[in-house]
Amino acid sequence: MTTVGTLTRADLSEALHRQIGLSRTESAKIVEQIxxxxxxxxxxxxxxxxSGFGTFVLRDKGERIGRNPKTGVEVPIAPRRVLTFRASQMMRERIVTSS
Known part of the structure; x- marks a missing residue:
């Protein structure tokens, strides 16, 4: 498996510019708006x-006890909200077949 790079906002804007023919300014604005x-x-x-990509889901995690791996001391971890991503079945299939 080879590592490619990171897809950036600029990459998305450039793809819109090339594939749809929008100006670079318009493409950048659309990416920012989305x-x-x-x-x-x-x-x-x-x-x-x-649809066809995935879902970004917010989850509330309750307070729990964690452990400092270096010292072994137990510390409380405060409740927090986390963002998770779940890829759609179509995306998972595309990722598996492309590797």
């Missing part, structure tokens, strides 16, 4: 589902 909308929905406590 990401802003996703962030705002998550901030409101909503899940974000992109």
């Amino acid at each position: 990401l802003t909308e996703m962030c705002e929905a998550l901030a409101r406590g909503e899940n974000v589902k992109i």
